[in-house]
Amino acid sequence: MTRKISISGTVEKWVWSNPHSWLYIRTTKPGGAQEIWGFEAGSAGMLARSGWNSGDMKTGDKVTVTASPSRNGRTVGLISEVKLASGKVLGAGFGAPPPGVAPGN
Amino acid sequence: MKNRKTLLAAIMGSAMMALPSAGIAQAVPPPGPAGSPAPGSSAQGALERPTAIPMQAPSPNTMQPASTALGSKWSDVTKLPDFFAGNWQSVTSFLDREPKTPLTPKAKAYADAFKPITDIPFAGAGCKTPGMPTIQRLGSPLKFFFEPGMIAIYIENSSMTRFIKVNGKHAARPNPSYLGDSIGHFEGNEFVVESIAFADDILFQYTNFPGKGTSRFVLPIESVFGPHGPNLRMVERMKLLDPDTMEITLTIYDDTVWTKPYVANTQIFKRNRGDAGIPAEWVCGSGADPLEFDPVSNESIMQDPADVLKKLQAKDAK
Numbered sequence: 001m002t003r004k005i006s007i008s009g010t011v012e013k014w015v016w017s018n019p020h021s022w023l024y025i026r027t028t029k030p031g032g033a034q035e036i037w038g039f040e041a042g043s044a045g046m047l048a049r050s051g052w053n054s055g056d057m058k059t060g061d062k063v064t065v066t067a068s069p070s071r072n073g074r075t076v077g078l079i080s081e082v083k084l085a086s087g088k089v090l091g092a093g094f095g096a097p098p099p100g101v102a103p104g105n
Numbered sequence: 106m107k108n109r110k111t112l113l114a115a116i117m118g119s120a121m122m123a124l125p126s127a128g129i130a131q132a133v134p135p136p137g138p139a140g141s142p143a144p145g146s147s148a149q150g151a152l153e154r155p156t157a158i159p160m161q162a163p164s165p166n167t168m169q170p171a172s173t174a175l176g177s178k179w180s181d182v183t184k185l186p187d188f189f190a191g192n193w194q195s196v197t198s199f200l201d202r203e204p205k206t207p208l209t210p211k212a213k214a215y216a217d218a219f220k221p222i223t224d225i226p227f228a229g230a231g232c233k234t235p236g237m238p239t240i241q242r243l244g245s246p247l248k249f250f251f252e253p254g255m256i257a258i259y260i261e262n263s264s265m266t267r268f269i270k271v272n273g274k275h276a277a278r279p280n281p282s283y284l285g286d287s288i289g290h291f292e293g294n295e296f297v298v299e300s301i302a303f304a305d306d307i308l309f310q311y312t313n314f315p316g317k318g319t320s321r322f323v324l325p326i327e328s329v330f331g332p333h334g335p336n337l338r339m340v341e342r343m344k345l346l347d348p349d350t351m352e353i354t355l356t357i358y359d360d361t362v363w364t365k366p367y368v369a370n371t372q373i374f375k376r377n378r379g380d381a382g383i384p385a386e387w388v389c390g391s392g393a394d395p396l397e398f399d400p401v402s403n404e405s406i407m408q409d410p411a412d413v414l415k416k417l418q419a420k421d422a423k
């Protein structure tokens with residue numbers, strides 16, 4: 001959980017949902033190949049309490065996600081924050097899963 | 106949507122233990138707010154009721170208590186500790202750390218053979234609730250409501266609500282449920298709640314794997330979950346430590362699992378006020394989570410996010 005990555009890309013899908021919300025982005029690797037990343041955020045209610053909104057991101061938006069990556073090598077991570085094209089930063093805050101909750105294996 | 110396996114086997118029997126009652130039932134409902142007649146007790150109220158729906162006599166299980174103890178009248182709300190403004194968010198772990206209560210031989214044999222799945226154990230298939238006590242601890246808030254003889258607690262996780270009969274008594278023949286059949290009363294500033302009649306597949310923590318602990322973000326969760334006995338009883342004591350901090354202690358009685366009462370880790374909740382204090386709804390089923398339980402390997406498989414995205418986009422295209 002201590003390692004963090006920063007991935008920039010284009011929003012493919014922002015799913016405001018329970019038990020957790022998911023952000024899918026398309027990113028381009030240094031060699032030019034594209035890949036899809038899935039990032040897990042908190043529940044809809046807790047994200048709202050942290051200042052997020054379901055309308056903060058839409059398909060085609062440019063974002064930079066800071067996250068804790070999955071330990072199994074999949075292109076999956078647990079969101080720490082999302083920087084929007086406007087410069088606004090959405091921090092996990094209350095939206096982070098509670099202690100004891102894992103982001104996936 | 107996650108397709109997660111329920112961890113617990115079903116062994117619960119139907120017999121319920123005899124429990125002390127905290128009040129006496131009566132057939133006449135108490136007055137409504139500000140001394141107004143009880144709903145449905147006036148001629149006007151009778152006229153307003155749909156005539157096509159026959160009135161039913163109240164079940165003995167739903168009678169209001171005759172008690173005059175604190176929590177029985179509308180005016181009591183001014184005397185109760187303020188559990189009600191805003192909502193309460195857990196800031197402590199949903200798992201108990203280092204539980205040391207001795208297990209019975211049967212439970213120890215179960216724990217020694219327990220094989221965890223690689224998954225978050227509280228999320229059942231279709232986002233099924235883990236039930237009490239875990240459901241109150243998952244981080245999303247609790248919202249308290251009061252009416253004479255009743256305190257309700259809305260639990261944002263699962264969008265479920267506990268209904269606690271204040272100064273009342275347990276149902277004569279309670280059916281098993283995930284939140285249990287609950288009665289409560291006030292002892293000074295403490296709200297004491299006793300719950301019985303739990304579903305056989307609530308998420309029920311026995312202990313942890315020896316020496317492994319329960320560090321954050323580790324899968325599988327290093328706890329042993331197992332079946333509970335037919336006479337499982339939980340006693341909570343809720344109180345305010347300060348205007349914005351609530352404490353809940355929990356003692357669990359189940360002599361099929363432990364050789365003495367199990368004292369759970371104390372849970373601390375912080376009050377949210379304003380917009381944050383308004384509960385949200387909780388509905389699962391988006392299909393956005395790439396973690397999916399595989400019953401063949403008995404572990405959850407992380408799907409390729411690109412595949413999950415294709416499914417979501419295909420659903421949108423329909």
